[in-house]
Amino acid sequence: MSLRASLRTFLVGDAQADRVVPPSGFTAQLTLFAAAAMAFLAVFAMALSLAAGRLAERWGAELAHSSTLRISAPSEQMAEQTAAALRVLETTPGIASARALDKAEQRALLEPWFGPDLPLESLPVPQLIEIVETEEGYDASGLRLRLSAEVPGAVLDDHTRWRRPLEAAAGRLRLLGWLSIGLIAGTMGVMITLAAHAALAANAQVIAVLRLVGATDHYIARAFVRRFTLRALFGAGAGAGLGMLAMLALPEAQETGGFLTGLGFAGAGWLLPLLIPVLAAGVAYGATRIAARRRLRELA
């Protein structure tokens, strides 16, 4: 039987075969509820992961590709050191371009603090060089070493000092989100296993009768596995749906709101929570299958 055909048999099932195990209203409802609750939580964990990921990317992208070289030198050496620094930068791998800011640009930078009439020429203002990196970036400590030898007045500010911990925090938050999803899946597996064991124990007599009339373990197991898989699928589907509605009800993501209002799904990200019911069904399938196999072996 092809995978598709067996999947269809599994999902559509055989109405008669399905009835051989008596319906169990209470466990069924508990399983549905647990699956729904877990899926609801998983939606938020997923949203957290995605938002943290986006944040890490944004912080990284904004800061990663530019840095500044500051040259403080006596005014008679300034031009010479600037030229030396530019030569060094031009021959450094990983640097796309380096450009000394002209007087007007430097003045514009300082204007908010000192007003428009700043006599820049008479002040020992450091010369700024704007560096744009390539995708791969450059080796900052190597560059510092070369600069200290050739341009004594140069200070490289590559932003990494404060970029790294932010990125690391966002990355860790993302990891925590995915870990939560893993834990939720594990907890669901445990609950389904317990429920399946309860159902198998409650139906020991039914299993005995099925064996007497020639049912194989595979057949008996499938009757239980199918039930729990479908319950997990529908329960998690409902839970994930509610979770997504709750996410929709959150305020729009805004630039100024930063992290909290950015806690949502964006674009194709809305498709990701649809994986949760599938994951839940997979977990239920595996857990019930193992439980049924073990239990049927014990009942032999």
Place this chain on the structure above:
Amino acid sequence: MIEFDNMAYSYGGGELLSEISLRLTPGSFHFLTGPSGAGKTTFLKLCYGALKPTSGQARLFGQDVREMDRDALAITRRRIGVVHQDCQFLDHLPVADNVALPLTVSGQDTLEQVANLKELMGWVGLGERAGALPPELSGGERQRAALARAVIMSPDVVLADEPTGNVDWEMSQRLLQLLVELNRMGKTIMIATHDLNLIRTAKHHVQARVLRIANRRLQLAGADL
């Protein structure tokens, strides 16, 4: 089809059955008798592979029971119809579904088989009771439903454990009649019973051998029956 070779069985204590050698030939009709607790039910379980001999050999359709796994036994069991002592139904399913259960679990519940089911329910006199749940049936109705279920797969062998245990004389005659009919269709029959009157009346209708379990051994009962 069912063969025992110097077989013994014990539930863990002393041996309940010893030195059993028997070969059921196709189309034969056997009674199995002996006092309550002698091991009749145990012997039938050995006949359909629910128990495996503790020593000696049991072969079902040529296969050594001890070399068969659960799935192989399940499939072999479809060739052996069993009327269990306590019937063993699924109480949440209507009688007709219970009777069809062997078809269901073997994936043979086709339309054609469903037509056969109707006929079979009529044959055991349960045509009107098809929709009832097992707990709603009388003792005789349960036994007839169990017989219908035992034969729905057209098995080669039918084993019946005290089929007349809970029914009145008239009903036991009717059940016996059904089993005799099955034997005339070529089925191999074994009936475990402690009801000697049943055996005596059966002898008017069918050529039956009577086996008796006594002192853990299987003996051929004499003309005193």
